[in-house]
Amino acid sequence: MSAATAHLIPLPAEETTPTTRDRIVEVAARSFREIGYQKTTVADIARTLKMSPANVYRFFDSKKAINEAVVERVTGEIEAMIAAIATAPRLDAPERLTRIVTALHNDCRRRWEAHPRVHEMVEAAMSESWSVCQAHVDRIEAVFERVVEDGVREGHFAVADPKAVAACLHAAIVRYCHPLLVSRQQDTALPPLPTMIAFLLGALKAADL
Amino acid sequence: MSAATAHLIPLPAEETTPTTRDRIVEVAARSFREIGYQKTTVADIARTLKMSPANVYRFFDSKKAINEAVVERVTGEIEAMIAAIATAPRLDAPERLTRIVTALHNDCRRRWEAHPRVHEMVEAAMSESWSVCQAHVDRIEAVFERVVEDGVREGHFAVADPKAVAACLHAAIVRYCHPLLVSRQQDTALPPLPTMIAFLLGALKAADL
Numbered sequence: 114m115s116a117a118t119a120h121l122i123p124l125p126a127e128e129t130t131p132t133t134r135d136r137i138v139e140v141a142a143r144s145f146r147e148i149g150y151q152k153t154t155v156a157d158i159a160r161t162l163k164m165s166p167a168n169v170y171r172f173f174d175s176k177k178a179i180n181e182a183v184v185e186r187v188t189g190e191i192e193a194m195i196a197a198i199a200t201a202p203r204l205d206a207p208e209r210l211t212r213i214v215t216a217l218h219n220d221c222r223r224r225w226e227a228h229p230r231v232h233e234m235v236e237a238a239m240s241e242s243w244s245v246c247q248a249h250v251d252r253i254e255a256v257f258e259r260v261v262e263d264g265v266r267e268g269h270f271a272v273a274d275p276k277a278v279a280a281c282l283h284a285a286i287v288r289y290c291h292p293l294l295v296s297r298q299q300d301t302a303l304p305p306l307p308t309m310i311a312f313l314l315g316a317l318k319a320a321d322l
Numbered sequence: 323m324s325a326a327t328a329h330l331i332p333l334p335a336e337e338t339t340p341t342t343r344d345r346i347v348e349v350a351a352r353s354f355r356e357i358g359y360q361k362t363t364v365a366d367i368a369r370t371l372k373m374s375p376a377n378v379y380r381f382f383d384s385k386k387a388i389n390e391a392v393v394e395r396v397t398g399e400i401e402a403m404i405a406a407i408a409t410a411p412r413l414d415a416p417e418r419l420t421r422i423v424t425a426l427h428n429d430c431r432r433r434w435e436a437h438p439r440v441h442e443m444v445e446a447a448m449s450e451s452w453s454v455c456q457a458h459v460d461r462i463e464a465v466f467e468r469v470v471e472d473g474v475r476e477g478h479f480a481v482a483d484p485k486a487v488a489a490c491l492h493a494a495i496v497r498y499c500h501p502l503l504v505s506r507q508q509d510t511a512l513p514p515l516p517t518m519i520a521f522l523l524g525a526l527k528a529a530d531l
Binding site for chain 2: 285308
């Protein structure tokens with residue numbers, strides 16, 4: 114059975130439950146992290162799960178499709194983390210924005226620094242599965258946009274176009290939150306994050322956008 | 323003769339002229355760009371120059387040292403380009419800053435997009451020769467700092483700490499000017515550069531820093 118046609122065969126009822134799919138994603142995530150995306154094969158993932166490669170292909174067309182599921186899980190965790198901060202009660206918009214950027218930075222450090230090989234997974238997603246990355250960027254910026262709008266309502270920010278400003282904010286923190294830069298580049302050249310956040314909040318107080 | 327001791331032997335007068343060293347850097351730059359840093363050997367560089375590897379080692383201790391010279395040449399060109407804009411007459415500071423950031427972005431695109439293998443050179447410099455990268459960052463930020471100071475004098479910017487603000491500005495444009503991101507990541511998610519520059523100029527008009 115080829116990878117291209119395997120998904121056309123109906124799955125037995127017990128295998129349509131999330132469990133097997135989740136276990137594949139779990140094992141793949143661990144292998145991509147520890148062994149690296151390049152060196153991990155679908156056969157390796159199947160062997161760890163004590164199943165046949167054909168069975169893995171019933172859930173995922175390709176290693177690329179498995180990677181997309183792994184990336185969606187990770188990015189989903191990150192998005193849930195910042196969405197919780199965005200809706201936290203008793204915090205004004207500048208404070209929520211500060212906490213969101215700090216959380217994104219700390220999460221990125223914590224998640225990627227321990228596993229240098231994770232870059233392969235990120236690079237594969239960036240080059241082969243851009244729509245997954247784009248969707249993550251869009252969801253992060255939707256959270257920023259909501260907080261910027263709150264800040265305008267609260268009188269903290271002077272912003273005419275919260276969507277454009279949210280995209281600029283996100284682009285401006287790439288150096289602190291992008292897995293390809295955070296763990297790879299030494300931070301000697303980088304302003305401390307609180308300084309950078311103060312700078313960006315300044316932009317929100319008097320934005321021309 | 324080993325690479326480690328070769329540099330201890332005095333060079334004949336005609337070889338201390340910049341010409342041979344420059345030719346090595348020129349050939350190495352082309353090879354790193356076209357074949358890639360990983361696959362280029364010192365022997366390849368010597369062969370192209372019709373000289374022995376030992377002769378190359380009289381000028382450079384290692385391939386890493388050659389890469390540092392190549393990177394210093396490229397970064398020197400970039401720094402000269404923006405220094406010329408920074409001191410251009412009849413332009414106010416916001417306009418000079420706009421032109422500098424735009425020039426950095428366009429130069430990065432032009433220089434790296436045509437040669438995907440150049441990433442290997444950049445990555446090698448980032449991991450093996452950080453001081454060369456750091457010196458480049460410092461010189462770029464010194465130019466930003468000077469223009470920010472000019473803007474304060476001209477009454478365009480309200481900035482208490484031009485050095486800190488220059489570092490924030492530089493960090494904020496990484497997504498537009500870093501060779502590892504500009505050519506590798508698709509730009510669908512990115513605000514147009516003029517929008518980003520307007521956002522950053524807003525920060526300079528009312529910086530808390």
